[in-house]
Amino acid sequence: xxxVLQVENLTKLYGRGKTLKTAVxxxxxxxxxxxxxxxxxxxxxxKTTIMKIMAGLTAQTGGKIGFFENFENPDEERSxxxxxxxxxxxxxxxxxxxxxxxxxxxxxxxDERRISQVLDFAGxxxxxxxxxxxxxxxxxxxxxIGMALLPEPEIMVLDEPVNxxxxxxxxDVRNMLKKxxxxxxxxxxxxxHLLSELSELCTDFAIINEGRLVDSLSSEELKEKCRSYxxxxxxxxxxxxxxxxxxxxxxxxxxxxxxxxxxxxxxDELEKVxxxxxxxxxxxxxxxxxxxxxxxxxLSKVSGNQRKDGE
Amino acid sequence: MGRLMKAEWYRLKHSSELMKWxxxxxxxxxxxxxxxxxxxxRGSLAQDLSESVESYIFxxxxxxILSAVMIGTSYTSKIAYYEVMAGNxxxxxxxxxxxxxxxxxxxxxxxxxxxxxxVIGMRNGAGxxxxxxxxxxxxxxxxxxxxxMGVLITTTFQHIAASVLSYLRFIMFDSLVLFCIMLFGNFSxxxxxxxxxxxxIGQLSAILNCEVRVTGHLIFATVFGMLIEAAVWYVLSxxxxxxxxxx
Numbered sequence: 271x272x273x274v275l276q277v278e279n280l281t282k283l284y285g286r287g288k289t290l291k292t293a294v295x296x297x298x299x300x301x302x303x304x305x306x307x308x309x310x311x312x313x314x315x316x317k318t319t320i321m322k323i324m325a326g327l328t329a330q331t332g333g334k335i336g337f338f339e340n341f342e343n344p345d346e347e348r349s350x351x352x353x354x355x356x357x358x359x360x361x362x363x364x365x366x367x368x369x370x371x372x373x374x375x376x377x378x379x380x381d382e383r384r385i386s387q388v389l390d391f392a393g394x395x396x397x398x399x400x401x402x403x404x405x406x407x408x409x410x411x412x413x414x415i416g417m418a419l420l421p422e423p424e425i426m427v428l429d430e431p432v433n434x435x436x437x438x439x440x441x442d443v444r445n446m447l448k449k450x451x452x453x454x455x456x457x458x459x460x461x462x463h464l465l466s467e468l469s470e471l472c473t474d475f476a477i478i479n480e481g482r483l484v485d486s487l488s489s490e491e492l493k494e495k496c497r498s499y500x501x502x503x504x505x506x507x508x509x510x511x512x513x514x515x516x517x518x519x520x521x522x523x524x525x526x527x528x529x530x531x532x533x534x535x536x537x538d539e540l541e542k543v544x545x546x547x548x549x550x551x552x553x554x555x556x557x558x559x560x561x562x563x564x565x566x567x568x569l570s571k572v573s574g575n576q577r578k579d580g581e
Numbered sequence: 582m583g584r585l586m587k588a589e590w591y592r593l594k595h596s597s598e599l600m601k602w603x604x605x606x607x608x609x610x611x612x613x614x615x616x617x618x619x620x621x622x623r624g625s626l627a628q629d630l631s632e633s634v635e636s637y638i639f640x641x642x643x644x645x646i647l648s649a650v651m652i653g654t655s656y657t658s659k660i661a662y663y664e665v666m667a668g669n670x671x672x673x674x675x676x677x678x679x680x681x682x683x684x685x686x687x688x689x690x691x692x693x694x695x696x697x698x699x700v701i702g703m704r705n706g707a708g709x710x711x712x713x714x715x716x717x718x719x720x721x722x723x724x725x726x727x728x729x730m731g732v733l734i735t736t737t738f739q740h741i742a743a744s745v746l747s748y749l750r751f752i753m754f755d756s757l758v759l760f761c762i763m764l765f766g767n768f769s770x771x772x773x774x775x776x777x778x779x780x781x782i783g784q785l786s787a788i789l790n791c792e793v794r795v796t797g798h799l800i801f802a803t804v805f806g807m808l809i810e811a812a813v814w815y816v817l818s819x820x821x822x823x824x825x826x827x828x
Contacts, residue, residue: 325666327827348668359659363597369660372595375588376663417663 273339274425274457275301275324280333282319282481293319295481296333301459301474303424306451308472309461310568316481317461318356321429324459325353337425349377352423354431358414362403366394366413369402370420377421384420391446392416393439407434415443419450425457426450432464440464444471469564479572496562499523499532500540503556504547507531513550518543530556585669585677592660593651593681602647603689609643610693625708626701627791630716637720637785638752641727644686645747649731651682653741661739662827671822675736675815683728691721710791719788719795719803723781726807727751733814737821755782778802 282294294316301307309317322328324335326348337347360369370385389395392412397405402413411434418426426447432440444467450456462468468475475492477484487495504510507529514520514533522534536543537559547554562570593599624632655661664674695717707713731747738746759782777783779802787799 322827325662326668327662327665327825329823329825345668348666351668353666359662361592361596361655361658361660364592364595368591368595372588372592372660373663375584375591376669377667378584 272302273300274303274337275299275459276336276339276341277320277324278334278336280320280323280335281331282316282323282328283331292481294323294330297478297481297483298333299476299483299486301425301457303457304451304455305473306447306458306460306471308468308475309459309478310465310468310475310564311461311478312572314480315478317478318429319481320478321353321355321427321459321461324351324427325355327355349421350423351425351427352418352421353427354414354418355427355429358410358417360402360410360413363401365399365401366397366405366409366416369413370417373417373420379421384422388416388420391419393442408436408439411435412439422454423456425459428458428460430462431460432462432467440467447471465565465568466563475564477568477571484571492564492567496564496567497534498537498559498561499534500537500543501556501558501560502531502533502543502547502554503529505553505555509550510547510552513547513552514543517546517550532560582673582677585664585673586681588664589677589681590685592655593685596654599651602650606643606647606689609640625706626698627708627710629701629705630710630789630791634782634786634789637789638782640690641723641781641785642748642752644690644724645727645731645751646744647731648682648686648728649735649744649747650741651686652678652732652735653744656735656739657741659827665822665825665827671819674822675733675818678736679729679732679811682732683725686728687721687725690724691717694720708791711793712795713791715795715800716788716791719784719800722803722807723784723788726781726803726810729807729811730814733811733818737814737818739821739827751781755780759783775802779806781806 277297277299280294280297281292284291284293297316297320299307309320311317319328323330326345334341335344337344337351340347361372364372366389367385370389371382373379374382374385386395389397392415394409394412394416397409402410405413411431415428415431418428432443435443447458447460448471451458460468460472469489469492472489474486474488476486502510507525511523511525511531514523514531518536520533520535524532524534526532533543540557540559544554544557652661698713698717710716727747730750731744734747734750735741735743737743758780759777774787775798778787778796778799784799784803784806787793788795788803
């Protein structure tokens with residue numbers, strides 16, 4: 271089985287008339303088995319709304335969702351999927367073990383020993399009789415992840431799972447998710463603001479902005495797009511771009527901020543580039559080879575920076 | 582549905598809600614017994630029952646709120662959402678809540694009532710009481726009716742504040758209708774009696790009046806009145822849950 275989660279032309283509208291708001295606008299995604307899919311977007315982009323629709327907590331206005339290629343009745347497949355949305359849903363008056371036991375009954379997990387295994391993994395084995403309402407944010411997040419893991423799902427949908435975790439906790443969750451994917455073939459859909467974490471973890475990315483899917487690419491495609499460039503700064507950036515075009519026939523570059531050019535060609539002729547700029551009477555203050563990362567790529571997509579790269 | 586009932590029962594046993602509300606019920610019970618014994622409980626059981634309609638109306642309102650709050654807290658904390666996210670059927674989610682919460686409150690309140698009747702009967706004598714076991718069973722049906730309505734009203738609105746609505750439904754709706762019947766009903770006694778049998782306050786009056794025989798119509802109206810109203814709120818809950826308006 272290839273596609274385990276498919277979203278086709280998903281739309282969600284809130285309100286009516288003058289108050290009509292589009293939370294999700296015609297989004298289509300396809301997630302394959304064993305992949306870790308990162309959903310990236312600013313606050314209010316629609317990531318959580320998409321996940322809530324998948325979880326069955328919100329009805330879509332248009333489009334459809336399919337799990338394991340079942341579009342007719344996706345509710346039937348939800349027993350194979352776990353969700354952790356926003357802050358974990360917990361009963362504050364119960365202990366960690368009791369919350370897990372409740373989920374064990376709801377999800378029909380036969381082996382009670384699994385609770386101890388998951389609590390141990392989540393670092394909550396020694397919470398004893400402490401009620402969840404006295405847990406820190408990080409402990410609550412760990413418990414929420416544990417509750418999602420308990421039924422050994424085939425797909426996990428996690429909304430900001432590392433929110434509130436300390437750096438060690440973030441690394442633990444990252445390693446755990448990678449291991450689940452590699453060893454058990456679990457498929458994971460994860461949203462996070464920590465783009466550095468997602469770039470280490472995910473095999474695929476989708477960038478959502480204002481309810482729309484801006485871009486969707488694999489990690490290989492991201493590496494290709496986030497290619498190296500020469501960062502150039504001078505005392506007159508506009509004149510510099512003119513010089514580069516006229517004297518070196520450069521076309522693949524972009525101007526970022528107000529005083530820096532990213533040059534995507536002639537990276538093996540930087541001496542020539544440098545001489546051309548200085549011979550034109552300009553003062554060169556920066557010339558260094560750098561590479562875009564996921565954060566820069568994401569920002570370029572959502573903030574609409576201009577790109578003169580022939581694409 | 583079995584594992585959802587297990588989950589619901591487990592949550593009731595281990596969350597603080599049950600303890601808080603059993604404490605509340607205990608206070609209400611003590612007030613009720615004190616009022617009953619000091620104002621009413623000097624006579625026989627039959628006399629006590631016939632003079633206690635207002636007290637029982639108060640009890641059923643409390644039971645309705647108790648059941649509603651038990652379910653409402655699971656929606657306020659959103660822990661009830663796991664049942665939806667796990668892909669459980671709507672009917673299984675609803676019925677598990679009704680049978681566990683409403684069933685539990687009905688059993689406890691019926692047991693307490695049983696003990697109270699036993700104490701009064703042993704202390705002051707039973708008096709002229711016809712069909713006592715049948716009256717007890719019909720009261721248990723009424724308790725289950727109000728508790729399950731509290732549960733279904735709360736699942737319809739998915740908020741603990743709906744417990745207020747369940748209280749209003751019984752204390753205001755039934756009273757208003759019966760008041761209208763009294764005000765405008767120049768019907769023959771038989772017709773107005775049959776109409777009153779379909780409303781909980783009317784049922785209580787008839788059941789607690791030990792000198793009047795429990796009729797077949799009263800039994801029918803008590804049981805089917807519960808089923809009809811349960812069906813209405815069940816449909817409303819299903820419609821609401823299908824719209825997926827979880828916040």
